[in-house]
Amino acid sequence: MQIGKRIHWLSWLLLLAMTLATTAQAQLVVDIPDGRPSAIPITVVPFAWESAGFPDSTDLAEVISNDLTRSGQFRGLPRNDIFERPSRGAQINFANYRQLKQDYVVVGRVQDGPDNTYRIEFELHGVLKQDEQLALAISGRPGDLRASAHQIADLIYEKILGVRGAFFTRIAYITAKRQTDNPEYAIWVADSDGFNPQRIVWNSQPFISPAWSPDGRYLAYVSFEHGGQSIYMHEVSTGSRRRLTSFKGINGAPAFSPDGRQMALTLSKDGNPDIYVMDIASSRLTRLTNHYSIDTEPTWMPNGQEILFTSDRAGKPQIYRVPASGGNTARVTSVGDYNTRANVSFDGRKIAMVQGNKNVYRIAVLDRERSDTGTVRVITSGPLDESPSFAPNASMVLYAAREGNRGVLYAASADGLVKQKLTFGEGDVREPAWGPFRPR
């Protein structure tokens, strides 16, 4: 009798939880086209809730499956096609998954840990050999379930592909609501899938160019709040911030060095935009370029020895490089009339950029892995794509696109074969910046 009552009560909570889950999903529109044929088929079975506590609204399996699918490397079996609910390896009927042409099955369960924590046990099984490839447990506090799911997706990704996953990371982006009586520009930080957005700073004047510090503690950005531009360095967790520059003219394009001690930036205080490097502790500036053209958008090579930047010194904007301590510049891009806003992969092998002609602007990736000059692959279709930002493992590229009158963000696999639109509430969304790996 009492048990029956409890089950009744639980089922109501489950229903409530499912409703909440649906509401939370609404902020993110999943839009995955056919993807690539080589994507690895994987089934993430809904995890069993074995905790005595109220079921959480987070659908762990869905978060994990969406993460893996969004990367373009995997194809998660749609929920409707999952017809049984094993939660342990021994319960998996492998023949069924062979029939569904699945390569991997993930099962798991949520249990209670000590001191108001939960413990998620999960297993990764290969379908062909019916072998257990991973069996791990992750603990966390209530409210961290999505974070745990992203960490599980990272572990699965790494086990199968041999590359660290980048789902348990954060992204920063800018929103603009201009067509109202009270225009508002804001910088946000969210999970890599767009969930848990937090407004970091906002103003009636624009913000542009958010950039992460390598430890993920700070965001640097450009604010127009004082009329012209100022560059700020803002601690994400506390909200305390420091104004780094507010010179006459342009103060733009901040970029932390890989060791986090220096900031490359653009200043036009001496007449026209040039690249400078600031020692953050002392605020001492070193000028790297001195040319009457527009030099801007500095970005560091991962070794910290070289800086890439945009310059129109040859007439049209192209990507150049200069030693971080100063010296001779050299042109990097050779194809096309308009190449700007370089973003470098963690290993320095790939450079994403905006490649344009008069009316179409797309994201291109210069791959220098195979040859010195490299091969260029256009990975988006335009017409107004901008602000490419690699995931810390370079598997994906975030970028901004315009649809109708609105700015939206896309996450694309690095080869461009899979794209997912991330939609956040109202207004323009722009300038995504993918944050670094977080400590596990």
Add this chain to the structure above:
Amino acid sequence: MNTSVRALLIALSCAVAVGCAKKEVRPEPPAPEPPPPPVQPQTQPAGDNWTDVALLGSKPCLVARTAYFDYDASNVRSEAQEMIRCHAKWLQNNPGARMTLEGNADERGSREYNLGLGERRGNAVRDLLLANGASSAQINVVSYGEERPVCTMSDDSCWSKNRRTEIVYTVKQ
């Protein structure tokens, strides 16, 4: 009664419609620029008092405050040159006058490069003002890049309106 209710309803729906229409128009700035005025004769007719502040609001070449630019270009088009010369003369005759030149770009391409383009367009107008008698202490250049469009459709007609330098007097005389 029926009629008054209907009248009220019509009034309400008008209010709603106006509200909606207004919202659509919002992206335009509060004071849209009039189309470029006809070119003024070089010699000013006698009687123009170039220290009379009313002139700023009445003389067409001083009322005009926006210079437009071609794609990825910062050379001042011939149609804007007379207007800029007019403002240079105002600055020359009113040494206390101060202005900010706000340079802007259209939305295409990257934001920071467009910030550079906007500054270049502001500087192009500044240089022409200086060449015609203004003094550098009177002029401040600020770039807004692509952040302050006056028109938000992604097409040529909007882009051409957004590639501009706006003259904003901070001190008129």
